[in-house]
Amino acid sequence: MNQPLSCSGLRLLNRRGFLGETAAGLGGIALASLLAEQGLLAAEPIRPVIDPTQPHAARPPHHEAKAKNVLVIFCAGAVSQLETWDWKPELVTWDDTPLPGGPEVTFQGPAGNLARPQYAFRPRGETGKMVSDLIPHLAELTDRFAFVHSLTSRTNTHGPAENFLSTGSAFDGFPSLGAWVTYALGSENQDLPAFVSILDPRGVPQASSNNWGPGFLPAEFQGTTLSAAAPVRHLKVAGDVSTAADQATRGLLRQLNERHLSEHPADGALAARIASYELAARMQLSMPEVGSLAEESPATLEAYGANDADATKAAFARNCILARRLIERGVRFVQLFNGAYASGGELNWDGHQKLKEQYDRHAMILDQPAAALIRDLEQRGLMEETLVVWCTEFGRMPFFQKGAKGRDHNPDGFTCWMTGAGVRQGVSYGKTDDLGVKAVEDVSSLYDFNATILHLLGLDHTRLSYLHNGFERRLTDVHGRVLRELLT
């Protein structure tokens, strides 16, 4: 497939290659109006106007939004689609045989034989969709989910792939999805951060702060990291400053700043700084309240597994409750991590060597709390306006690695799902081949997946943009198709 139709087009050391701009004459003007009538002109970029004194003020979407808030459950390390949502009975038939024509070497090394799913699958709910016993609590919710089984990534390396999932670029330095969303929409709650990233109790994910970074967007759209165990940094004054001294200092600062402002009226940046100290003071009051689980009922704690004997599971469950409390209070974008850094699969879903042994543990931590979170959001009526996304950076190979009992990275066909506001229930979109090597039907990219998330929030992914180094940058670069098949 290396040969395109003709090489002549490639031989561009030719002055004509520089000739490109439209200097529209009369014909061009006529054409523009013709295209405009037909609605065919390329859409103009939309760059939100940010009030510097209220950068997180709620801003209107581009079109009617189905969802107001987003909760992203991010499973780091690449969850095997073959052990969870993508049922491949053929793998049982061909268990322990070589994949004919398969690759000899994949990401981590030589490929071994095909390997059957490591867990039993059974039909779930009214749809009867086959889902694995690995995640029994989540499996009970199968009917609610809209699955995409045909996702593809641009890279097979964890860090760049997490970048790609979270920022639409495999490189470091691009704005995260949450930053884009809060840049576009602001937040409903001015006393809390607009974008919160809740870190897994086991540690940070592979691409770390790239997943919640602002990239080249202003810093106010960066995710604030916290967890049920670790609150926002610098919420209280350091050292042994007394409350009285603290308040007096704050008052004096305000007085000095206001005097300075009176000499520089109409300077938005100065006024914005004064406002930011007021906001900070409100956050000092509201953050401890949202982070406290004291008012949660014993039944709720029990349902999530918040007092589980396994400390990691209990900590993740508490993070799940925190996620709900943030959504309840109108935080626009909550990112909930399950799984940490690369660790030979010990602390995240990167099951290269002993997949089953490690997945037993990872699933135990994820399953009950995450399922309880979805049910809780439903029971409180929050699903009406909340989009819940479950995602992972890529999938895994249908064969084991040579000499191991685990699967290597596979960016060519993996599963993520979404549920909640605006999402059709019980849909399975796209397919991988019979063995799960790669996506073959309705092949979709993570650009498409992200475009769909923005669409549900009322945002046009082709127009939401930010001018950086002379480019209209978008979350979806020049790609992306809204997966309308998933929408109500």
Place this chain on the structure above:
Amino acid sequence: MPQQVVLPLVLIAVVLGSMAKQTAAADAPDFVAEIQPLLVAHCYECHAGEAAESGLRLDIKSEAFRGGDGHGPAVVAGDAQASPLVQFTRSDDPQLQMPPPEAVSARLTAEQQALLAAWVDAGAVWPEGVDTAVLADRRDHWAFRPVVRPQLPDVDQPEWVRNGLDAFIKSRLEAVGLSPSPEADRRTWLRRVTLDLTGLPPTPEESVAFLTDQTADAYERVVERLLASPRYGERYAQHWLDIVRYADTHGYEVNTERVNAWPYRDWVIDALNRDLPYDHFVRQQLVGDAFGEDAATGFLVTAAVLLPGQIGADEASKRQARQEALADIIINVSDSFLGLSVGCARCHDHKFDPVAQRDYYTMQAFLSGVRYEDRPYHAPAAEAARARIAELKQQQAAAEAELAAGPTDERRGQLEHDVAELKKQLTAETVKTRVFAGSFQKPDEVFLLSRGDPEQPGDLVWPQSLAAFDDQLQPVGLGPGAGDQTRRLALANWITHPSHPLTARVMVNRLWQWHFGIGLVESASDFGRNGTLPSHPLLLDWLAAEFVANGWSVKDMHRQIVLSATYRQAGGPGQPEAMAIDADSRLLWRFPSRRLEAEAIRDSMLAVSGRLNLVMGGRGFDLFRSRGGLSGFPPIEQFGPEGRRRMIYAHKIRMEKESVFGAFDCPDAGQTLDRRRRSTTPIQALNLFNSPFTIDEAEAFAARVTQEVAGAGADDEHVDEQISQQVERAFLLAVARAPDDVEREACCAVVREHGLASLCRALLNTNEFLFLP
């Protein structure tokens, strides 16, 4: 096995058969009446205008016949079956068909498809003069034309003009009916120029000296003092490091330490301090190994890079990774020096600028010998370390020989201790012999890659300067035999040619931006056709011409700018008519005040507290207790003297922001950054008001003030007087002025009740302290 982006168009080769050619029919469809309307309605949504998809335009005859990226002519006259236009519009495969399913435009009906095919088979007659658009020459763009030194314009108030640049500013203001603001008072100018050039506030002594200096050249002597200070290089190097995204780690997921990257950072500081002419500054960063400036080549490899363990074990993954690494070098070279995004032409011809895909690969061929590696360092410091290593090894051998000979127990203890000590020293010295800078090998063969895909190599190419500039600059081309250094030197000479239309313009614009917050060209790293137009085009050319004429001296540019009447204006409240026309002060009817950057804030706090450690150079101090892994980067909250050095000497972790000041839009060193954002967030307020760093420095600041206001002691009569003096001293240190009566009273009350540190904490948080006035 990285995912290849296989675009549907490629698959056409499969679809195409060797079907018999039909002959032209006598009643061929008419292009204007029948075919063009089809193209307008069904294709122009994406394939018309400047930003046409896949580089294919169907609104211009020559472009349609030339075809888009990588697929040859869209129309092969007389052969519908071989014409992509016909094939794609006919296909039922959703991966292939045009318009694609997600397009707004409808598909062609069977009749329309037949009509189109008939037109092609009949010879694809497309009359001249009916195109809906006209091609313009992409080289016809202001920034690609030669710099022509303009005449100074005449202005109404020539007495306002202090030097050439003022004439251009004034003339532009006059054109829109605005006047400059009054001159800022001396105190304001001193604080502005000191923070601007050194990133530190003036000391009370410097303020007094200047405010009482009545000589004619008082301003000039301040500027000379500041430019001669090593603090200047430490300040301006940070601006450059933002552009090249310097960091002390490799980035991406493992983000391990890039142990010996810092010699490049130190080289930039030193180069600025000794006013290395800018053309040399460029040349040494590209090929410093040829000029005895080895560390300068760190420039080539400042980007994040995947390490061998992070790249797939298969060959395709390795080829892909190599292409990514080379792409980052090209971005550094073209964005930094040329303000031209050559990197965009990696997969297709540039959408806006006269950069063909071939240009990308011919530029890559200049640089394809460069690798990212820790390698032997060729510098006097490294040679000294090598000599020391030889010495230490001799001592070690002697000690070991004596040990082998069976010494007394007492002697053995001493010798063992010595050997251990020598080994430690050897390790320390060995580090000094290595550097992370460009590592140079035989250049890779470079192929034009279809769609940028390393698995689809096309023509073999050799180094060739950007063809768009061939009319103005002697083109530079090299054959396959040219070695790596020859290639880089040729590229460096081409970029620094005094007639290059971009190099000087781009740099003087950056300097302007660093002084005024925004450049004459707002898109400082994009002077291409998608960049912004200059606010003062003649001024930009005048500055560029001055720059080259004065031997590319950066310090000379600083002098001209900071001594100008434009720079000396007050930044105060706006005239309503000026605010209405130009609220952003782009026309510079006042000085645009703005918040300081993270580094300047931290450094200034330390300067004011009296604890700034001015040790220069070397590996740098840590901001985090440990790196990466499960714990991430736990920040150091309280620093010793080493951690109170200037922030440019912090060991910079890519993608990991410092826990207090990172929130002040500190770049993450992921992508090249042309200009700092200046956001305002409650997180910044929490950090600056509550962090241990602030509390520590506020206390040190208070202790300093207490010590410096010696005075009548603690008896009650003198306490109020002493507090008043302390308040005054604290103000002078922080904001270079005494408090007014209202401030003094409020501050004294707080100090009396809660101590001096409370006042100091407030001062370190004031807008006045944090803003360039």
